[in-house]
Amino acid sequence: MKGMLLLGLICVCVNGLAAEEKKEFYEPGIMLPDDNGKALVLRSCTSCHTLEGVPAYSKYWGFEHWLAMVDNMIKHGAVLDADEKIVVTRYLSRHYGTDKE
Amino acid sequence: MKIQGSVLAALCIASLSASAQQAVIVQTNSRDEVVHLIDAQTREIIGQIDGIPVNHGAAAAPDGSELYFSSEAKITLDVVNAATLEIEAEIPLTARPNNISIGKDGRYVYVGIMAGEGGIDVVDTGAREKVHHIDTGSRVHNTSVTPDGRYVVAGTFGGEGNLDVFSADTWERAFQIYPPTSSDAMDGIRPIAFDTHPDGSTKNMYVQISNVHGFAVVDFDTHVEIGRVILPSVPDDQMDPPPYNAAPAHGIGVAPDQQTIWVCSRWNGTVYAYSLPEMKFLGGVKVGSHPDWISFSPDSRYAFAANGASDDVSVIDIATLTEVERIKVGSAPKRNISAILAR
Numbered sequence: 001m002k003g004m005l006l007l008g009l010i011c012v013c014v015n016g017l018a019a020e021e022k023k024e025f026y027e028p029g030i031m032l033p034d035d036n037g038k039a040l041v042l043r044s045c046t047s048c049h050t051l052e053g054v055p056a057y058s059k060y061w062g063f064e065h066w067l068a069m070v071d072n073m074i075k076h077g078a079v080l081d082a083d084e085k086i087v088v089t090r091y092l093s094r095h096y097g098t099d100k101e
Numbered sequence: 102m103k104i105q106g107s108v109l110a111a112l113c114i115a116s117l118s119a120s121a122q123q124a125v126i127v128q129t130n131s132r133d134e135v136v137h138l139i140d141a142q143t144r145e146i147i148g149q150i151d152g153i154p155v156n157h158g159a160a161a162a163p164d165g166s167e168l169y170f171s172s173e174a175k176i177t178l179d180v181v182n183a184a185t186l187e188i189e190a191e192i193p194l195t196a197r198p199n200n201i202s203i204g205k206d207g208r209y210v211y212v213g214i215m216a217g218e219g220g221i222d223v224v225d226t227g228a229r230e231k232v233h234h235i236d237t238g239s240r241v242h243n244t245s246v247t248p249d250g251r252y253v254v255a256g257t258f259g260g261e262g263n264l265d266v267f268s269a270d271t272w273e274r275a276f277q278i279y280p281p282t283s284s285d286a287m288d289g290i291r292p293i294a295f296d297t298h299p300d301g302s303t304k305n306m307y308v309q310i311s312n313v314h315g316f317a318v319v320d321f322d323t324h325v326e327i328g329r330v331i332l333p334s335v336p337d338d339q340m341d342p343p344p345y346n347a348a349p350a351h352g353i354g355v356a357p358d359q360q361t362i363w364v365c366s367r368w369n370g371t372v373y374a375y376s377l378p379e380m381k382f383l384g385g386v387k388v389g390s391h392p393d394w395i396s397f398s399p400d401s402r403y404a405f406a407a408n409g410a411s412d413d414v415s416v417i418d419i420a421t422l423t424e425v426e427r428i429k430v431g432s433a434p435k436r437n438i439s440a441i442l443a444r
Contacts, residue, residue: 026344049344053132053433056155060174068196072216075240075259076286 026050037091044078044088054096063093122165123147126396126405127438128414129156129170130431136170137430138186139405141398141439144416144426150186153179158201158243160210161440162226168440169210169226171198178212178224178231183442190229194222200243200436204269205250213241213255221255223272235272237265239289247303247321248295254306256290263290264308264319276324279310287311287347292394294353294362295321296377307353307362314349314368318380332366332373333385341370341390341410352394356419357439358401363417365392365406372406372415374422384422388415396439407434 239260389408
């Protein structure tokens with residue numbers, strides 16, 4: 001049985017890793033309000049993904065939640081220094097969170 | 102007369118039992134607050150659960166009485182009564198969750214924690230509270246319980262091994278494979294499917310890996326990768342648009358009859374089928390955009406592929422490898438499960 005499986009695998013296995021085809025920036029997919037931090041959000045977030053999922057958190061997340069998310073995104077490769085991280089977090093919590101002004 | 106009465110009573114009970122159970126596909130919608138229930142035979146939406154924002158993972162109690170969902174926005178595991186479709190409990194979690202699974206006896210739900218220090222939250226479904234946290238040393242994307250119920254399997258990012266297996270009895274690590282191959286934070290293990298030996302024990306794991314357009318086959322007993330299948334490629338102008346989030350192939354499942362394995366290609370907007378155990382290529386079925394997850398009707402007649410970018414579910418006739426229906430659901434449908442609900 002294992003021999004059959006291996007034979008099948010040899011037949012269909014033509015190459016190994018596939019490189020991610022990345023755009024430089026993705027369309028955000030939502031209209032971002034003009035405010036301090038918008039450019040940073042566009043630069044740091046849309047290099048990997050759209051922003052269509054962001055509004056779903058609006059009724060639930062404040063600054064601390066968004067800070068945890070931004071920290072997680074930095075682990076995933078977002079490039080932000082310490083000051084920029086705070087600016088992005090404030091922007092998200094103000095416009096897509098419970099810290100609306 | 103007495104015998105007739107007994108027979109009638111038995112028939113009534115049998116009839117009630119038959120009508121009280123319903124095979125459904127539970128479809129999450131990752132950018133939405135609603136979850137949809139699709140009848141696995143009629144392929145119609147028969148119910149909707151509200152109030153679970155950014156719902157990620159789904160699981161069903163073995164007796165069909167309850168459903169469980171992780172909410173990334175509320176950072177909770179929500180318990181839903183399967184008959185009323187009302188949320189009965191919102192159980193706080195350690196940090197933002199991803200996918201979930203449930204043990205074979207239904208006592209514990211295993212919640213992958215993606216934010217903070219990661220790990221797996223263990224929720225007691227009877228007490229309706231988190232009772233344990235498994236420290237994996239990694240961010241956990243998906244959890245699975247092996248078909249025999251003996252192990253909890255995590256697909257992770259970071260840490261020392263991205264396919265991390267724990268005893269379901271002791272929650273101690275059994276083994277760990279696939280160390281990260283780069284410093285890329287998205288380097289890790291994605292969805293995992295299983296098949297079984299005749300005695301019900303786990304035979305192989307079918308493992309999707311970041312940046313691999315296909316899957317690996319891992320012998321569960323020896324923990325060794327015994328092969329790798331790469332999905333067909335298509336011309337660039339026929340590919341689905343990015344982003345692919347480092348997962349060109351995301352979503353994999355073994356049909357309940359264990360005759361076929363089905364694999365979602367985000368790159369190609371296609372679901373591919375292979376025979377088991379021969380792993381013979383059977384063909385591909387063009388579906389909606391960015392197929393992300395796949396589940397099956399209990400009779401292995403239909404496969405249901407959730408299309409994350411076109412907000413619909415493709416119903417595939419397994420025998421003919423054709424898409425027979427496309428069902429509009431919520432925003433960004435991803436994880437789905439097959440469940441028998443008590444309704």
